Structures are given as C-alpha cells and as structure tokens.
Amino acid sequence: MLAKWFTPNKExxxxxxxxxGLITFLLFLxxxxxxxxxxIVNPLFLPTPTVVLATAxxxxxxxxxxxxxxxxxxxxxxxxxxxxxxxxxxxILMGSLKIMEGAFEPIIGFIRxxxxxxxxxxLILWIGLGESEKMSVIFLGxxxxxxxxxxxxxxNVQNELIEVSYTLGAKKLQVFTKVILPAALPGIVDTLxxxxxxxxxxxxxxxxxxxxxGLGYMIMQASRFLQPDKIIVGILIIGLLGLLTxxxxxxxxxxxxxxxxxxxx
Amino acid sequence: xxxxxTMNSPLIGTPKLEIKDVGKIFKTKSGETTALEKTSFTxxxxxxxxxxxPSGCGKSTVLRIVAGLEEATSGQVLLDGEVINGPGPDRxxxxxxxxxxxxxxxxxxxxxxxxxxxxxxxxxxxxxxxxLQLIGLEGFENHYPIQLSGGMxxxxxxxxxxxxxxKILLMDEPFGALDAQTRNIMQEVLLKAWEESKKTILFITHxxxxxxxxxxxxxVMSARPGRLKKKVPISIERPRGFSVKGTVExxxxxxxxxxxxxxxxxxxx
Numbered sequence: 001m002l003a004k005w006f007t008p009n010k011e012x013x014x015x016x017x018x019x020x021g022l023i024t025f026l027l028f029l030x031x032x033x034x035x036x037x038x039x040i041v042n043p044l045f046l047p048t049p050t051v052v053l054a055t056a057x058x059x060x061x062x063x064x065x066x067x068x069x070x071x072x073x074x075x076x077x078x079x080x081x082x083x084x085x086x087x088x089x090x091x092i093l094m095g096s097l098k099i100m101e102g103a104f105e106p107i108i109g110f111i112r113x114x115x116x117x118x119x120x121x122x123l124i125l126w127i128g129l130g131e132s133e134k135m136s137v138i139f140l141g142x143x144x145x146x147x148x149x150x151x152x153x154x155x156n157v158q159n160e161l162i163e164v165s166y167t168l169g170a171k172k173l174q175v176f177t178k179v180i181l182p183a184a185l186p187g188i189v190d191t192l193x194x195x196x197x198x199x200x201x202x203x204x205x206x207x208x209x210x211x212x213x214g215l216g217y218m219i220m221q222a223s224r225f226l227q228p229d230k231i232i233v234g235i236l237i238i239g240l241l242g243l244l245t246x247x248x249x250x251x252x253x254x255x256x257x258x259x260x261x262x263x264x265x
Numbered sequence: 266x267x268x269x270x271t272m273n274s275p276l277i278g279t280p281k282l283e284i285k286d287v288g289k290i291f292k293t294k295s296g297e298t299t300a301l302e303k304t305s306f307t308x309x310x311x312x313x314x315x316x317x318x319p320s321g322c323g324k325s326t327v328l329r330i331v332a333g334l335e336e337a338t339s340g341q342v343l344l345d346g347e348v349i350n351g352p353g354p355d356r357x358x359x360x361x362x363x364x365x366x367x368x369x370x371x372x373x374x375x376x377x378x379x380x381x382x383x384x385x386x387x388x389x390x391x392x393x394x395x396x397l398q399l400i401g402l403e404g405f406e407n408h409y410p411i412q413l414s415g416g417m418x419x420x421x422x423x424x425x426x427x428x429x430x431x432k433i434l435l436m437d438e439p440f441g442a443l444d445a446q447t448r449n450i451m452q453e454v455l456l457k458a459w460e461e462s463k464k465t466i467l468f469i470t471h472x473x474x475x476x477x478x479x480x481x482x483x484x485v486m487s488a489r490p491g492r493l494k495k496k497v498p499i500s501i502e503r504p505r506g507f508s509v510k511g512t513v514e515x516x517x518x519x520x521x522x523x524x525x526x527x528x529x530x531x532x533x534x
Contacts, residue, residue: 163334164364168378168429169354178381182368259368259409 047229055229056236064218069237072203072214075131079138080199084192087147094147095154096180105151108144116141117205124210134206134214141202146195153187154180186257193249200242280307281465282331282433286340289326299490301326303339306484306493308433308465315468315476316484317522319530323491324469328437331467332358344432354378357426361438363418365410371397371421372406378429396424399458416447420454427462436468440475449507452478460504473526477501477518478510485525488532495525 005012029049035041036048043051059065093100119140123133157180165179207216215234222230289301301323308314318324329335331342333352342349344356365374373380375396376389384392397403400420410418419439426434440448452475459466470476476483480499487494499518501509509515 158362158364160360160362160364161366163332163352164358164360165377166334166352167332167354167356167358167431167435168425169381171381174381178377179366182366185368257368259370259411262411 044226045228047232052229052232052236055227056233059230059233065233065237068213068215068218069241072207072216072238073241075134075206075214076138076196076199076203078131079135079202080142080196082135083139083143083146083195083199087143088150088188091147091150092154092176092180092184094151095157095184096176101151105148108147112144112148116202120206120209129210134203134211137206138199138202141205142195142199145198146191149191149195150184150188153191154184156187157183186253186260189249189253189256193246193253196245196249197242200238204238279310280343281310281312281345282308282467283343283346284327284331284340285343287327287330287337287342288339289323289330289335290338301330301337302490302492304491304493305340306496308467311463311465313459313466313468313479313481314484315470315480315482316486317470317473317476317526318486318491319488319526320471322486322488322529324471324486325437326491327486328358328435328467328469331433332356332435334358354382354429355432357429357431357434359419359422359426359434359436359439361441363410363415363422363442365413365418365421365425367410370407370409371402371413374410374421375424375428377425392428396428399427399461400424400454414447415443416451419443419451423455423458427458427464431464433465433467436466438469438471440472441470448472448475453507455479456505473519473522474510477515477522478505483518483522485522486529488529494529497522497525 004010005016032046032049036043036046047055056065090100090104094104095101116137120133120137123136123140127133127136161179161183162175165175170178203214204216204219207214208220211217211220215238219231219234222228222234284304284306286303286305287301288299288303291298291300304327316324316327326335330337331349333349333356349356366377369377372390372393375393376384379389379392393406397406400423402417402420402424405413405417410421413421422439423434440451443451456479466479468476468479477499483497483499485494485497486492497518501512501514501518
C-alpha cells in the first residue's frame, strides 16, 4: 500500500490525497503548539494559538479588522483592476502583432526587473502618501508581469485556428474578437488569478511605508507595540483573503470554460 | 474515361483553378532554398485532384499558396479567372491538425463562417442540419470538440468548410493523424460529400491508396526542390466504394504511383 503511494506519477485515492494535506496542516499546528504552550519560545515573540484566536475575535468585534480589510481590499482591487484593464488589451496586442511586441516587450521586460517597492520613495515624492500612491505600488507590482504573461498566453493560441478563420472569411478585427480572444480567455483568467495573488504581497509593502490604515499598517503598528498575536492575525487574514480570491477565480474558470472538460460540466 | 467531373460538370474543361509558374524560395542564413520550383497546372470545375508526394516535397506549400496563407515568390494563382490575393472564404481549407474552435460546439463550428457573414439564425440552423446529416453526425450538434474523436473532428472540419460554400475545397493531409480504419471511412465520407456538393477539391496526401481512391487526377510531386513530376488520371468508375481498392485496376495504378514516388522518397532520405 505504502509503496504504491510513493510510486512516481501513480494515482492515489482521493481520501488519501485530502488527508495528506490535512495532516501537513495539523503538523504545523502541533509544531506551533509545542513551541508556544511548551514555553520553548518566549510568548513575547511567539504567542499561543489560543491567544491569536482570541485577538482575532477581539479585532473582529471591535471593527478594527473589518475596516482595515475594507481599506486594503479596495487598494488591491483598484490597483489591480487598472493594471488588468491596461495589461490585458496591451498583452493581447503584443502577443498577436509583432510590431507591438517589438515596441513594448523590451521596455516592459526591463522595468519588470525593477522592484516595485523601490519606486515607493519616488511615488511618495510624486503623488504623496494618499490612496493613489498605495494603488500605484500595486499597479507597478503587477502590471508588467501581467502584461508579459498575457502576451505569452496570446502567442500560444494555435496558429491554425487563426489561419482557418481567415479561410472562413474572418476579417482582421474579427480574428481578434472571434478567435484570439476566446482562445486566450482561459489563460487570461488564470493569469489574473496568479497576478492577483502577487497584488496582496505588494499591498503589505505599500502599507508598511507611510500608511495610516490597512492591514499592512495594522501589522506594522503591532510590531511597534510588541503585539506578535496581532501581527500573526494580520498575516493570516491576508493569506485567507488571497486564498478566497484564488478560489473565486477558479470558480469563474470552471463556470466559464466547461468546453475544456470532457464531461462538459 | 468517365469521371464524375466530366459527368457532373456542365463547364467541361473550364479551369476552376489555374496555377501559373508558382514558385517558392525560402531565404535562410545559409542562402536560398527552393521549396517549390516554378509549377503550373489547372484544376477543372468539380474535379477532385490529389497531390501525392513524400514528406518535405513542398506539397503543402502549394496548397498554402492557393489558400493565400503563404505568398509565392513567383507566379500567380487564378480562381475563376481572378488572381487571388490573400486568404478568403472562396477557398475553404481543412488542415491536418485539429482546428475546430474548442469553445464552440459542433453546430457553432459548422456555421462559424456563415455567422461572420451575418446569415440569419434560421438559415444557419438549416445549413447546420444539412451538413450534420451529410457527415453522419446528427445528434452531436451540441457536443464540444473535446468530446469528439479525431475522425469526428475532421468530419466537422469538412462540414465547416463546405457550409461556407467555397468555390474550392483545399485539404492538407486531413486524415494524416487518423488511424487506418478511420481514415478509410473518412475517405468514403468525403467522396459522398463531394458527390453531393459537386465542389472542386485539391487534396494533399502522402498515402498512395488514398490518392487513387479519391482522385480524378493524381499529381506526383518530386522532392528537393519540389516540382510536379507527373499527372496520372484515374479512370476508375464512380461512385467508388471501398471494394475498388481490391480491384486489378486499382492495383495497377498503385504500382505505377508507388514506383514514381519511391524514386522521390529515396532521393529525399
């Protein structure tokens, strides 16, 4: 039995697969408990799971958590939406028109290696410490990668699909709207799912520097006041929000692209 | 010498497609490679022509030039007396690889070209029904390509090309990826569709049996550089069923074509 589970590429029962994931989670929790309840690590640095849970409930009921989530989520969403609204059409054009690729690929390929966080001082100089600065950090952190990934997705559209559409009478614009776009759409949704995850990472970076609200700010303040439980709650919440948005994107994917599955459901 | 082309076509001897001195040279780092030597031939209205050649002989290049998907280095292609310039719906194409739009179901795939042209929903339904019946896929109209076998996909691809009512149907080894049994059935499906639609067909293959079974004329192509070596008219009576493949007449054509193509295959190894 055990030998079967450790054979490369071999299918295992679904129950075993799910249990394996749960066990890893449990082991992590056990490790944390041993370190904290066992007094191995000073509670000033590592609080116990119960303390963290109590802090979470407290923060939830006094409203601090929800208002910070609301603020942070708005920043992530707006920064990311702007990146997607420009990145998707630009990426599609770059993936299908050589002239657009030639014009934009070099500069985007260059800028994406510049760390978005290093732009923060410049952004503060340019647009101050307001909301648009936070959103700009998220935009900078996601836009360039997103555009290049959409370009790749578009490039991978099977060339024969485009050719056959020409022989069926499609005009250039129709090739974009009736062939390239629907063919690339699953890849586009998947790219959005992945880059949205990155947006959360940049949110914290943006809120640690010069913010007065949001989850990143809450974490930073907790550090100043030696509240590791609050830091952990903040980190967990960001993780959960990331997971949630990931699941939403996956649900959209499943609901929209049933044609990719043999059973059609 | 009774062929379907001469029986069916009132425009006997009218060239549907004229290929005049068409050649193709590729520029590579090491210089120029001639993919296709200047080639000329004509196809009559309603005729079924196959081009037979070893792989890499440039037979697909000919087809792609006719389709307008590739530009010839020299010469021109005339369809109904008019020079072709780029791809268009007057030349339907079926590829070897599966090219159904995976996000559209069978019916939507078949009527893709009609919808682009703004044909009404009602008319599209009628056309779809007709071609589904012709290719024997009634009941599959709402299936998506992923749910179809390779043979079914190619049937739909043929229906999609025909539904657009092109002047000529171009087929680039459409059954090349199918197993032998499916391939034989597909050949009969295609002949039935051809006899019913009276289309002119230019069909590329490297399969000798296939080229004889389908064609009014087989053009044998030579390799490196590609050029038309010989035209072999096939006068096997139509309509043809699978049993003609066992006849002495068929065997004689096969022997002739095999020896022609063998020389070419040896050259290209």
